[in-house]
Amino acid sequence: MTLISPACRDALQHWLEGQKALAGAADNTITAYQGDVGDFLSFMTLHHGAPQGLRALERISVADMRAWMAHARSGGVGARSLARKLSAVKNFYRWLAEREGFEPTAVLSTRSPRFQKKLPRPLAPDAARAMIETVDLQHATAWVAARDSAVLTLLYGCGLRISEALGLTGADAPLPRVLRIVGKGGKERVVPVLDVARDSVAAYIRLCPHPLTGSEPLFRGVRGGALNPRTIQDVMARTRLQLGLPATATPHAMRHSFATHLLEAGGDLRAIQELLGHASLSTTQAYTAVDTAHLMDVYNRTHPKA
Template sequence: MTDHPGISAAARAAMADWLAQMKALDGASPATLEAYAGDVGRWLAFMAGHHGGGQGLAALASTSRSDLRAFMAHEQGRGVGARSLARRLSAVKSFTRWIADRSDTDATALLATRAPRHRPKLPRPLTQEGARAVLDEVATDAREDWIGARDMAVVTLLYGCGLRISEALGLTGADHPLPEVMRIIGKGGKERLVPVLPAARAAVARYAALCPFEISRDGALFRGARGGALSPRLVQLAMEKARARLGLPATATPHALRHSFATHLLSAGGDLRAIQELLGHSSLSTTQAYTAVDAARLAEVYARAHPRA
């Protein structure tokens, strides 16, 4: 908030209380809280400049739709895209609703404002052949066998279990040896059960057997070259080298392996609800993006098989 001048002390205090509630009651992650703090901070700073001074809580709760539209136009003028604008609007609405509930103010007009439409980017999964090639290739450039085994174990968890990279690197020695079904704590502290394929258990077991550092119950399972917790950047670098050798596009990232897990399950007849649970998505609409990916891939296959004259 220190980088947003002109905001009233009351508004700063209210935002701090609102963020604290989101953390305590809604389980919002640190990244979500940081993003919402930035969004609402920009909104409050804009309102201060727009009206020539910091706004009190009553004024903020009864903000007009024209004020909000002016803010959105201002942000668009700064080059902010539709997706980010939608998130900012969501943050402003949530904060305004919170203030209105506490000041007995009617915020209906502002809350009815709609976000600009945006076309969500579809996930860019690898083909099944590409995913297998990455798993085979990622260990070949490692300077030590245990590091190659480590990188292969991590990417196998991303593709074989649909884990986020933060979830894989968040595993500790207490998780080894991996069980047949693993409990994962994902975004917002949400827990889910994930089946662990024998190939993933074997890859992690091989890494653990070769790792030169003691794997304690409370310490990170995956270690860097000096024994500390493995950095996500090192996994990304291993993927970059592997995709360069394989001639894969820049979209072949660690997170693309998670997308590939979901898309390939769907292609094999997997149930959308079950895939939602495996990925830890709060909303089915997020998982439904993979149906569009699958349909797009089928269309490409059809076009190649039946080219137009």
Template structure:
């Protein structure tokens, strides 16, 4: 249980994350779950409901006790680091609103963990996935739909949510496509010929009308195509081709970035195409070694 004051503060913080930072619904739900769990721990740890005054008095020892409880519940280092990040973000906002020093919370150190680098496909494997998608359904328009979606992921570097968020208003596809990504960030991505052609084939076969305010990619009953359907058909292809479990729709986006860089693309340009806020995220997506990064650096830096 948490106090009414703490619940109200949590609600206000979540609203600010949604309104000011454009956090997605999934992110808001994760934030709410993580911070609510922390506040419930304080209730138990302190032996009573914790109002705003008590939240201001949280010590580093309290933080360590909470993290120890999480570890005792076999919460992994990566998940605990995410929870701590959410709690710190909440306290950063709360301390600014209430005017207190949140150093004790901010001083808590996240556990170290080995970051998993994304695993892109080889170019021939990526092409094999796209080609084999056409064989997964006996319904021609469904096969064309699946192929068009994954071609957009690989050919344009779209997130699956971005591809499935396209509507009839985005047609006809030209040389570029305006995408609203995470946090409401807008970017323009080039659309390669094979991606345009795949979408055109799908549109010719799709039995549902194209409407400006309706989803471009439809489910078999005419509703919005969900990500799980795309994940499932890619899994079928992966098994048929004998590819590793790391081959997912999102891996096609990883592959887009890696193959662009291997072809001589600039990291900053790829960062823009992917819609990443941080260049370090792009570096992880491209899964390149230090030597390759230094080569790009020396070629691009004016004083190198």
């Protein structure tokens, strides 16, 4: 950041503050934005041989953008990561151009590098059930085994992110039939809680030796602190080895499985979008691993011709 002019540094900071306060961007997103745009501004300083003030940023050309992208690729930045960086730079430039009153065509017209999107790989229904039924065999301590089973049941039964499940507090217990979840970007959604999930969490609560009240985390580590996501990742890794499942059988795969299995059962794509908390329907479509033929079958059954 030392290579960036004070005016650009201030502008970047104001943009980041706006992204957090107005757009509701998560802390991790803000950190990524700061790094991506900061690296871009630093490159332009080195590329032009002098710190680039706001007026200089208005004169960024297509050639400058190509030079930045070539530099990033030569430094080992993959196409997917470069596309993310370019998206952050474009978002910053839209804001800056509106504030400063200039035309950001050179930046906004820059094409994102093409890359193969990695499709999520959910578990088969029997594999998801086996994971939940087997995970509690990985720990000899009854309450820890019940905890791990309860977390995985929430991921698969409610489509929660691991951060959302571990973000539950004692105030959420006993689990109601409907949970209000605050997801990415502060987006709130309502999630029905199946009886099997409520029972699984209740079984963990009965066995847990730590007080589970108020704003304290609902799911605890063995020493009583907040449960680390890594612990769930590790126990799933041991379980998938025992079951002979691939390395893609991760906590996030349970959420993928929730969405895919609902759609396979004839669930409405927009309803699943709401349950997952996706802002875009296209994100939900990419999240599910249902083939086109099956999607058409679901469509024809739910939208019969007159």
